[in-house]
Amino acid sequence: MKKVVIMGGGIIGTMHAYLALKEGYSVIQCEREQIARSASIRNFGLIWVSGREVGAELEMALRAREIWGEVGAAVPATGFRANGSITIARNEAEWQVLQEAAAMPDADLRGFSLLVKEEVTALEPVLAGDFIGGLRCTQDAAAEPNRLLVSLREYLKADENYRWMPNFDVMDFYHSETGNHIIDVKGQTISGDLMVMCPGSSHQGFLSSFFADAPVRRVRLQMGATVPLPAKLGHSVADGDSLRYYPAFKDLSLAALPPQSEIAARRKMQLLMVQRLDGTLTIGDTHEYDEPFDHEILEEPYEHLSGVISAIFGRTAPVVSRRWDGVYSQSTSSETYFRKAIAPGAIVVTGGGGRGNTLSPAIAEETMIQWR
Ligand SMILES: Cc1cc2nc3c(=O)[nH]c(=O)nc-3n(C[C@H](O)[C@H](O)[C@H](O)COP(=O)(O)OP(=O)(O)OC[C@H]3O[C@@H](n4cnc5c(N)ncnc54)[C@H](O)[C@@H]3O)c2cc1C
Known part of the structure; x- marks a missing residue:
């Protein structure tokens, strides 16, 4: 052996x-x-197929997703679940990109479907705020990182x-x-x-x-977790800012998107949110590319994220109770x-x-x- x-x-x-x-x-x-x-x-514990680049990266993500399903079945304590995701459009330009994404040739492979706001809220009653609609991805999944x-x-x-x-x-x-x-x-x-x-x-x-x-670099991110949300949010959620970061969408009408908010642009932010099995919401993130990295956890990203969550929920976001950072290694080739x-x-x-x-x-x- x-x-x-x-x-x-x-x-x-x-x-x-x-x-x-x-x-x-x-x-x-x-x-x-x-x-x-x-x-x-x-x-975040996300198994995120929706944003993967057309071609080899998507194929790899789909294969990974298949094995994750087997791992989750063999070891249920991982918390693996095929919960899917919804990316929310809060303005017409984001909605246009979501429509184009839903019409991509590989949209079926990704499990994409376009939902108007009422359909999003019917699926996830917590998502009842001021937005136009969402892109659902049934291939996305999550596990419990802790x-x-x-x-x-x-x-x-x-x-x-x-x-x-x-x-x-x-x-x-x-x-x-x-x-x-x-x-x-x-x-x-x-x-x-x-x-x-x-x-x-x-x-x-x-x-x-x-x-x-x-051809590798290190990237630092800030993350947080809220107190438990007294409601269930099955799907993971992303905001329209995420469309700028995921390569799946790079050939769509991103140029027509309005500028990000000042803080989101400066901290290179998007909202990603997933409810943990204990009811808390893991939220993030920021991106810092230049080393040496800042050693401090800054408050302003959390204020921004809470504002976006409140807008999508249509009610005040749960309070952030824990904050941390993390660094990953990223191929630059x-x-x-x-x-x-x-x-x-x-x-x-x-x-x-x-x-x-x-x-x-x-x-x-x-x-x-x-x-x-
Ligand atoms: C904040 C944040 C959010 C993210 N969200 C997601 C997400 O939702 N979905 C997703 O797909 N990816 C996400 N990522 C990326 C993902 O977490 C990483 O790509 C992945 O965890 C890397 O795994 P790894 O095993 O390579 O590295 P690590 O998790 O860093 O593990 C490496 C291990 O090697 C050990 N080690 C290093 N050197 C030595 C040594 N000399 N001797 C012995 N042990 C050593 C370290 O102690 C460490 O435990 C995120 C990353 C961060 C930081």
Whole structure:
């Protein structure tokens, strides 16, 4: 039985572990923290097919969505649910873009349908504010980021061929004729036939040579969560600002959109919102591209998001009770993510950007196919 070593306990590493066990490998997965606590638990938990670029990226997202369905069925504690999404148009120009999106040749693949306001409200009574209509996407789904990794880990641990090694902070790698090896800060070594490093946005330390001149950058986001909404909101929700960020819509009539609000433009914001199983709403986000990143959590994005939510709800948004930030690694080339061979049988995989959670099972599957 071939041994696979995975560095990184985030969703990319964990999906590699999940699929590698299914492929019949024995798996050791290590993580520098007690539990992984970076991008994969700080995100919305969205599996977001609707915004993916026409062509290869959409195909990958659809395949990922299929595997997510299998993962969700195998591990219900992930909170995976095919809840769908609604992108809301609050002005005529946004509505025009949504109409064009609903008429795209691949609209059926994405599960798109156009809903006038009354239809949106009939589906989601909470969405009763001042808007024209929405674009529903039945392929979009969500999982619970705060339960996802823990529940997948428990599932994996039940397999005798899986070993989890937390607090293993890798500081070096080498390849020899016996395989691939990583060494942690305490001098412990893990060896395997195959190795995949999934470090997320940690591009530094011993990894820095693998990232020299690599087409990846880091992006910082601000997020928040409200107190529980005393009503159910099944679908995830996006506002019209999201149309500017998702490549699916790049050839539509975006030039006719009115300027974003000053704060949304300055902080590169959109509204994404998903109700957690405890009733709270996860909301965001901002985008910061220039390093060094600001170390502060700023208040003005939350004031903006609360205003947009209140307009879409037609009543005051629930109060924001928690705030955090997160950093992801994003490919800046035409490749959907960053994959680099560093030695025979050893690769670095990251750079999934704001779609890393969505694509994670398909990214891991591409590794499995290469290893066959
Ligand atoms: C705020 C925010 C919101 C987002 N929302 C979404 C969303 O809704 N949908 C979506 O598809 N994507 C979303 N994303 C993107 C997505 O979360 C990421 O692309 C994805 O989680 C990346 O997973 P990862 O496993 O590569 O990285 P990470 O989650 O960062 O995990 C990497 C792990 O590797 C470990 N590690 C690093 N170096 C070492 C070392 N030397 N030794 C041992 N361990 C090491 C780290 O401790 C970490 O736990 C969002 C990201 C952010 C930040």
